[in-house]
Amino acid sequence: MIEEFNPWWIGEEDEDLEEFNKLKYRVFPEWVKKISLKPFSLNFITGLRRVGKTTGMKLLIQNILKNTKNPFSVFYYSCEILENHIDLLEILREYRKLKEGKKIKTSYIFLDEITLLDGWWRAIKFVIDRHWFKNDVLVLSGSSSLTIKQYSETFGGRMGTGKTVKVLPLSFRDLYFLFYNDFLKGKGKEIFEKYLETGGFLAVLNKRLREHELVSLIKTDFKKIERSTELAKDVISSVFSKAPSACSYHSIARDTGVSVNSVREYLEIFRNLFVLLEISYKGLDNRIYPRKEKKFILRDPFIAKSMALWANKEIRKDFLYEWIVQEHLYQKFGEIYYYRNKYEIDCLAGNFKVEVKAGKPHRRYPRNVLVLDEEDLPEFLMRL
Structure with missing residues (x-):
C-alpha cells in the first residue's frame, strides 16, 4: 500500500x-x-x-x-x-x-x-x-x-x-507580488480588495476552496479531539459579537452558558488551529497586564469570512482592517498588544504604535501614534 x-x-x-x-x-x-x-x-x-x-x-x-x-x-x-x-x-x-x-x-x-x-x-x-x-x-x-x-x-x-x-496564509505583500512586480498605489488598492475576499489562501484564489469547506475542516479537528462543534460555534459567535473591543473570558462564558475554564479551553484550541490570535493589554509603562481584558482576532480575511458564515455573523470592515494590521505586525515582530485609556491604540508591536480606522479619525492622537485609514492600508502593509 x-x-x-x-x-x-x-x-x-x-x-x-x-x-x-x-x-x-x-x-x-x-x-x-x-x-x-x-x-x-x-x-x-x-x-x-x-x-x-x-x-x-x-x-x-x-x-x-x-x-x-x-x-x-x-x-x-x-x-x-x-x-x-x-x-x-x-x-x-x-x-x-x-x-x-x-x-x-x-x-x-x-x-x-x-x-x-x-x-x-x-x-x-x-x-x-x-x-x-x-x-x-x-x-x-x-x-x-x-x-x-x-x-x-x-x-x-x-x-x-x-x-x-x-x-501561515500568504501576507498581503506576498499576494501582491503574485500579480505585480512593483508597488503602485492604484494596484495596491485593487489587490487589497482581492485580499479581503481570498485572504492569503492560494486554494481560494485558484477556486479550490470555499468558506463552508474550511468550516467543515475545522469542525473535523474539533471532533477528532472529542470537543463540541456547537460550543466552538458559540465561542466564535461571541468573539464576533464583541469585536473589535477587548473582552474577558467571563463575558464569553456568559454568552455561551459554560464555565470560564471551558471558554479558555476552546479559545486555546482555536489559537492552536491558527484561527484566532489573543492580544493582551500593554501599558505605556511597557508592562504587560495578563489579567486585563483581551482582544481576539481572526488571523486572515478568508478565515474571518468562513467563521462568520459558521456563526451567522456579519463582518464589519473596521474590525477586519484592524485584524489584518494586527496579524501582519505580529508576523513581523512576534508580538502584538493593545492599549486603552483616554484613547485606544489598536496595535503595539516593536516600535510601532498604530491605530486603525475605517474612515478618517474624529479625534487627535499623540504624535508617535500612526493612524491608518483604509486608503493607507495597502502601502503600509507593503512597506512593513
Whole structure:
C-alpha cells in the first residue's frame, strides 16, 4: 500500500504536483527552506488545513529527488487514513524493511497530517529511541500546534538538527507580488480588495476552496479531539459579537452558558488551529497586564469570512482592517498588544504604535501614534 503514496518509485508523476502545475496562481513557499535536511533531524510543520503544507512537502520532495540517485530514499505517507499509532508503526516498519533491502543509507520520510492520529507521538518516540532512522530526515506535518507543544518535552533532545516550522496564509505583500512586480498605489488598492475576499489562501484564489469547506475542516479537528462543534460555534459567535473591543473570558462564558475554564479551553484550541490570535493589554509603562481584558482576532480575511458564515455573523470592515494590521505586525515582530485609556491604540508591536480606522479619525492622537485609514492600508502593509 505504501507505494501508492510514492509514485516516483515507479517513475510516475505525483498527482498533487500535477495539479499544482495546472494552477493559475502558484508560489514556491519560503518556509520550505527552513526545514532541516541534515541527518539526523526531526522536523515539525504546523499550520491550518489547506494552507499549503502538503504542496510544500511535495515541492521539497521534488527537489530532493532531483539530487538523489535512489527514488526509494524518499518516502511520503498521509496519516489521515490510519486509525492509531500502531498502524503508523506498521507503516514505518514496512518502509524500514524496504530501506534496508535497498541498502539506503539516508532517507527522507514525510508523514502528512500526523497530529490527527491518536497517539502519533508514541510511534515516533519509539522509532527514534530504537534508532530505526538514525541517519535519516523526518518531516511531520499537522494542522494543530497544540499536540506539538504538548509533547515538546517528549522530543526534547530527540529532534537532532530538526526545526519546527509554522505555515501561515500568504501576507498581503506576498499576494501582491503574485500579480505585480512593483508597488503602485492604484494596484495596491485593487489587490487589497482581492485580499479581503481570498485572504492569503492560494486554494481560494485558484477556486479550490470555499468558506463552508474550511468550516467543515475545522469542525473535523474539533471532533477528532472529542470537543463540541456547537460550543466552538458559540465561542466564535461571541468573539464576533464583541469585536473589535477587548473582552474577558467571563463575558464569553456568559454568552455561551459554560464555565470560564471551558471558554479558555476552546479559545486555546482555536489559537492552536491558527484561527484566532489573543492580544493582551500593554501599558505605556511597557508592562504587560495578563489579567486585563483581551482582544481576539481572526488571523486572515478568508478565515474571518468562513467563521462568520459558521456563526451567522456579519463582518464589519473596521474590525477586519484592524485584524489584518494586527496579524501582519505580529508576523513581523512576534508580538502584538493593545492599549486603552483616554484613547485606544489598536496595535503595539516593536516600535510601532498604530491605530486603525475605517474612515478618517474624529479625534487627535499623540504624535508617535500612526493612524491608518483604509486608503493607507495597502502601502503600509507593503512597506512593513
